[in-house]
Amino acid sequence: MNNLVYNEMLKIVRKKRLFVIAAIVAVLVALFTYAQFKQVKELQERLGTSDWRTQLQQQIIDAQNRLNSSSISEEWRKYLQIRLQQQQYYLEHDINPSAPGAPTFMRMFIENAIDLFLPLLVMVVAADLVSSEASGGTIKLLLTRPVKRGTILLSKYIALLLAISFILLTVALLSYLISGIVFGYHGWRLPLLTGFTINGEDLNTEGVHLLPQWKYVLIELGLAWYVAIVAGTLTFMLSVLMRSTAAVMGIMLAALISGAILSNMVSSWESAKYLFMVNLRLTDYISGTAPPIDGMTLGFSMTVLAVWGLLALAIAFIVFTKRDVY
Amino acid sequence: MTKQATLIVENLRKTIRRKEIIKGISFELKEGEVFGFLGPNGAGKTTTIRMLVGLIKPTSGRISICGYDLERQFTKAIRHIGCIVENPELYPYLSGWENLEHFARMVPDIPKARMNEVVELVGLQNRIHDRVSTYSLGMRQRLGIAQALLGKPKVLILDEPTNGLDPVGIREMREFIRFLAETEGLSVLVSSHLLSEIQLMCDRVAIMAKGTMLRVDTVEHLLKEQARVVWKAEPLEAAKAILAAETSIFRTDGDTLITPYEPKKLSVWNKKLVEAGVAVHEIQPKLPTLEDLFIELTGGETIE
Numbered sequence: 021m022n023n024l025v026y027n028e029m030l031k032i033v034r035k036k037r038l039f040v041i042a043a044i045v046a047v048l049v050a051l052f053t054y055a056q057f058k059q060v061k062e063l064q065e066r067l068g069t070s071d072w073r074t075q076l077q078q079q080i081i082d083a084q085n086r087l088n089s090s091s092i093s094e095e096w097r098k099y100l101q102i103r104l105q106q107q108q109y110y111l112e113h114d115i116n117p118s119a120p121g122a123p124t125f126m127r128m129f130i131e132n133a134i135d136l137f138l139p140l141l142v143m144v145v146a147a148d149l150v151s152s153e154a155s156g157g158t159i160k161l162l163l164t165r166p167v168k169r170g171t172i173l174l175s176k177y178i179a180l181l182l183a184i185s186f187i188l189l190t191v192a193l194l195s196y197l198i199s200g201i202v203f204g205y206h207g208w209r210l211p212l213l214t215g216f217t218i219n220g221e222d223l224n225t226e227g228v229h230l231l232p233q234w235k236y237v238l239i240e241l242g243l244a245w246y247v248a249i250v251a252g253t254l255t256f257m258l259s260v261l262m263r264s265t266a267a268v269m270g271i272m273l274a275a276l277i278s279g280a281i282l283s284n285m286v287s288s289w290e291s292a293k294y295l296f297m298v299n300l301r302l303t304d305y306i307s308g309t310a311p312p313i314d315g316m317t318l319g320f321s322m323t324v325l326a327v328w329g330l331l332a333l334a335i336a337f338i339v340f341t342k343r344d345v346y
Numbered sequence: 347m348t349k350q351a352t353l354i355v356e357n358l359r360k361t362i363r364r365k366e367i368i369k370g371i372s373f374e375l376k377e378g379e380v381f382g383f384l385g386p387n388g389a390g391k392t393t394t395i396r397m398l399v400g401l402i403k404p405t406s407g408r409i410s411i412c413g414y415d416l417e418r419q420f421t422k423a424i425r426h427i428g429c430i431v432e433n434p435e436l437y438p439y440l441s442g443w444e445n446l447e448h449f450a451r452m453v454p455d456i457p458k459a460r461m462n463e464v465v466e467l468v469g470l471q472n473r474i475h476d477r478v479s480t481y482s483l484g485m486r487q488r489l490g491i492a493q494a495l496l497g498k499p500k501v502l503i504l505d506e507p508t509n510g511l512d513p514v515g516i517r518e519m520r521e522f523i524r525f526l527a528e529t530e531g532l533s534v535l536v537s538s539h540l541l542s543e544i545q546l547m548c549d550r551v552a553i554m555a556k557g558t559m560l561r562v563d564t565v566e567h568l569l570k571e572q573a574r575v576v577w578k579a580e581p582l583e584a585a586k587a588i589l590a591a592e593t594s595i596f597r598t599d600g601d602t603l604i605t606p607y608e609p610k611k612l613s614v615w616n617k618k619l620v621e622a623g624v625a626v627h628e629i630q631p632k633l634p635t636l637e638d639l640f641i642e643l644t645g646g647e648t649i650e
């Protein structure tokens with residue numbers, strides 16, 4: 021088994037996939053660091069102060085103004101209201117939720133990457149894991165060895181899990197190291213609030229408690245890893261089912277992007293919550309942002325994702341071990 | 347000394363999308379023999395080979411390799427097979443050596459010495475550390491054979507191994523295959539639609555068409571009954587009547603007649619023709635080739 025996993029890792033590495041991914045992450049992190057830096061600068065100039073309390077107050081006023089305008093959609097209004105209550109809570113308890121620093125940047129980067137960017141990176145590795153062997157014809161050599169088909173697929177899946185872990189580590193390390201150049205490397209102990217629950221219109225602050233940022237980041241990294249594994253497993257199944265890597269990527273891309281769009285408009289379509297792609301933003305449950313559909317919780321989303329992932333894995337193994345290879 | 351059968355195929359059938367592609371074929375491969383699979387395009391050669399190496403599952407029938415049933419004892423059975431199915435497709439982004447290492451890792455204990463041995467056997471030692479994407483088709487064929495031989499198989503299955511090789515390459519391949527069978531004692535199954543190739547390198551041939559096996563026999567036997575004589579005589583009708591009384595006439599070709607070749611009777615027939623006043627211009631024994639048999643069996647002309 022070790023030998024087989026080694027083979028699969030060798031192929032992933034030699035296709036230069038992981039290297040390309042690391043390069044993409046580095047470029048994007050640098051880009052976002054610069055954007056964030058500019059934003060902070062601009063806000064300071066506009067308000068004429070670098071005091072975060074004034075900034076937060078200004079943000080609250082901005083949000084209130086927007087809420088008062090009539091051209092705002094119902095979903096957006098709800099989202100803004102909840103954000104507003106949260107910001108007021110932070111202000112009352114004298115906590116700066118966006119104190120600059122590499123850990124803060126890292127946390128925000130993960131929160132923003134979890135539903136699209138991260139699954140896309142994983143997809144780049146997973147999409148051609150099996151389909152490239154089929155389209156390149158090497159599957160014929162792979163399957164005529166004295167190894168059971170299930171074992172071969174398992175070795176590929178384990179290699180995928182390793183690659184996903186590597187990608188997450190890369191994202192975490194690069195976002196920390198690169199942003200730290202600008203914002204400094206401090207802020208691991210910054211207390212953050214979590215445990216907000218949302219009941220319809222209201223923010224329930226009963227379960228709210230403080231968490232040091234390092235714990236908070238670890239939890240979010242774990243959730244991002246979970247999401248990445250589910251996205252990777254789904255791509256893996258498509259890769260087994262289809263010969264064309266481009267088709268696998270196309271379908272996965274369509275699903276992920278439709279998820280991002282759907283999240284903004286499905287509040288009235290209740291059963292959409294069983295789709296995997298609207299359940300990807302697990303970190304929102306930690307920071308207390310309103311879920312796209314009422315009644316969705318962290319446990320619910322994780323269960324939905326687990327069911328999709330396990331189903332995909334089962335299909336992949338059944339098809340791969342039974343199928344005729346031409 | 348009776349040679350052992352290494353591969354036994356019994357009543358193999360395959361139906362794809364309700365269309366029967368292989369219609370019940372049976373044959374055996376013996377130790378140290380080269381067995382040819384001859385058939386026109388679409389005969390089902392590749393489909394049969396895919397079943398032999400476990401890539402597709404037969405609809406019915408049995409395949410046994412060195413005593414192991416392919417379906418029930420897959421890993422034990424496949425251990426004794428080395429194969430190339432259609433084109434030798436390897437990982438283009440790895441070097442030849444890394445490709446071999448990759449496949450060696452999938453089989454328990456293949457020492458480095460064995461890898462060096464097969465590389466030398468196929469004569470690839472100078473380019474083995476280059477990336478496969480820089481190889482010519484012939485070099486890929488060689489690397490394909492090297493990986494097939496890696497696990498010291500008892501049965502080597504090659505689907506159109508001379509595809510894309512130049513004349514020198516074809517000859518080398520032919521000698522190489524004969525060497526493997528004669529010296530190393532492998533059973534080799536070779537498919538091809540190139541008749542001359544099969545004729546030169548195989549001990550036994552199976553002629554396939556439309557999913558059935560028309561004939562399985564040694565090349566010698568097939569060729570012997572295939573020997574013909576071409577008669578050029580005048581008047582043709584009279585000659586035809588006389589010869590028809592003596593033997594069978596396969597066909598009339600312009601101003602010639604074609605009959606079986608029976609060396610001892612040739613002079614008798616000739617005498618009869620001459621006595622009947624037929625002018626015999628030419629009696630020409632025709633070189634036997636598989637091509638005639640092949641064309642006749644697979645639907646060119648009908649026999650008799």
Ligand SMILES: Nc1ncnc2c1ncn2[C@@H]1O[C@H](COP(=O)(O)OP(=O)(O)OP(=O)(O)O)[C@@H](O)[C@H]1O
Nearest residue numbers: 346362367385386387388389390391392393394539
């Ligand atoms: N995946 C498939 N689905 C349907 N029919 C198929 C499939 N693969 C092969 N066939 C059919 O099976 C028949 C035999 O094909 P096969 O590839 O075995 O022929 P072959 O003898 O190898 O021919 P060639 O000399 O051209 O390589 C053909 O009629 C082909 O159309």
Ligand SMILES: [Mg+2]
Nearest residue numbers: 391392393505
């Ligand atoms: Mg073929």
